[in-house]
Amino acid sequence: MKAKPLSQDSGSRRYAYRVNKQENRKELKHVKIDEKSVESKTETLDLPKKKFYRQRAHSNPFSDHQLEYPLSPEEMDWSKLYPEFKDPTTGDMTKKVTVADIGCGFGGLMVDLSPEFPDDLILGMEIRVQVTNYVEDRIIALRNNNIESKRYQNINVLRANAMKFLPNFFTKGQLSKMFFCFPDPHFKQRKHKARIITNTLLSEYAYVLKEGGIVYTITDVEDLHNWMVKHLEEHPLFERLDRTWENGDKCVSIMLNATEEGKKVERKKGDKFVACFKRLPNPSDL
Ligand SMILES: C[S@@+](CC[C@H](N)C(=O)[O-])C[C@H]1O[C@@H](n2cnc3c(N)ncnc32)[C@H](O)[C@@H]1O
Numbered sequence: 233m234k235a236k237p238l239s240q241d242s243g244s245r246r247y248a249y250r251v252n253k254q255e256n257r258k259e260l261k262h263v264k265i266d267e268k269s270v271e272s273k274t275e276t277l278d279l280p281k282k283k284f285y286r287q288r289a290h291s292n293p294f295s296d297h298q299l300e301y302p303l304s305p306e307e308m309d310w311s312k313l314y315p316e317f318k319d320p321t322t323g324d325m326t327k328k329v330t331v332a333d334i335g336c337g338f339g340g341l342m343v344d345l346s347p348e349f350p351d352d353l354i355l356g357m358e359i360r361v362q363v364t365n366y367v368e369d370r371i372i373a374l375r376n377n378n379i380e381s382k383r384y385q386n387i388n389v390l391r392a393n394a395m396k397f398l399p400n401f402f403t404k405g406q407l408s409k410m411f412f413c414f415p416d417p418h419f420k421q422r423k424h425k426a427r428i429i430t431n432t433l434l435s436e437y438a439y440v441l442k443e444g445g446i447v448y449t450i451t452d453v454e455d456l457h458n459w460m461v462k463h464l465e466e467h468p469l470f471e472r473l474d475r476t477w478e479n480g481d482k483c484v485s486i487m488l489n490a491t492e493e494g495k496k497v498e499r500k501k502g503d504k505f506v507a508c509f510k511r512l513p514n515p516s517d518l
Pocket of ligand 1 (some may be wrong): 289290291293334335336337338357358359360363392393394395396412413414415416428491492493494
């Protein structure tokens, strides 16, 4: 008989850990923390451990993953992800998501962006289930452990295929920043169509980005960097920003150092290639 993977073997530590975290997640995920409970609250939550969230390195972006997504942005209930930003009297959100980390992986970029942009709602989109669960658990723990300062209330993650459903989540011109940090390189020629920057997808990114909004890209794979630059430069709605701009931008320095992939590249003393692009006005608006 074939052995079950550890994640499904009810006797394994990983299974027990995941079940426990899942219960926690169900209980804490959408809870707005009651300030009155702050004084009596002493329990700190441990940050999740990556070893319990292992899964395959890649997920096919063309598969049908049975993902949940709203029929239109109006149907999305953001208050579940950012309960602190729900107006208790009107029930409306006081802010909209304006920053998206596409393929956020383990969420390091959002964690570092959060205190720098406390008034922006930042959303990570991640296709892999266990990686998304890890980020959810990380944010639950960070919020819980920073109740008084209310830090990390402006970040959250959604399991989503960013190559398929972006306009279901965001209205036209909603975003001011989109990050593509160390995207999967899909090295083989026949797999290039699975890359997250393509002509068609760039038009979708241009739709959800506001005029003057920024696309940030970083990778350690030079060929992928050249690919992203070529496609973005060829697109009529994007213009590359120069090195001086990059050097003066706070997000570039965060992006260079905060992500888990970036740290891995750092340890191996690899190169990091950065390119940033500004969303231009639609020609019809000129
Ligand atoms: C190499 S990792 C980089 C993670 C993170 N940005 C970092 O720098 O540490 C690429 C991530 O993108 C995710 N991903 C790939 N295609 C995606 C898609 N279509 N939608 C959402 N996430 C995707 C992968 O699951 C993976 O976690």
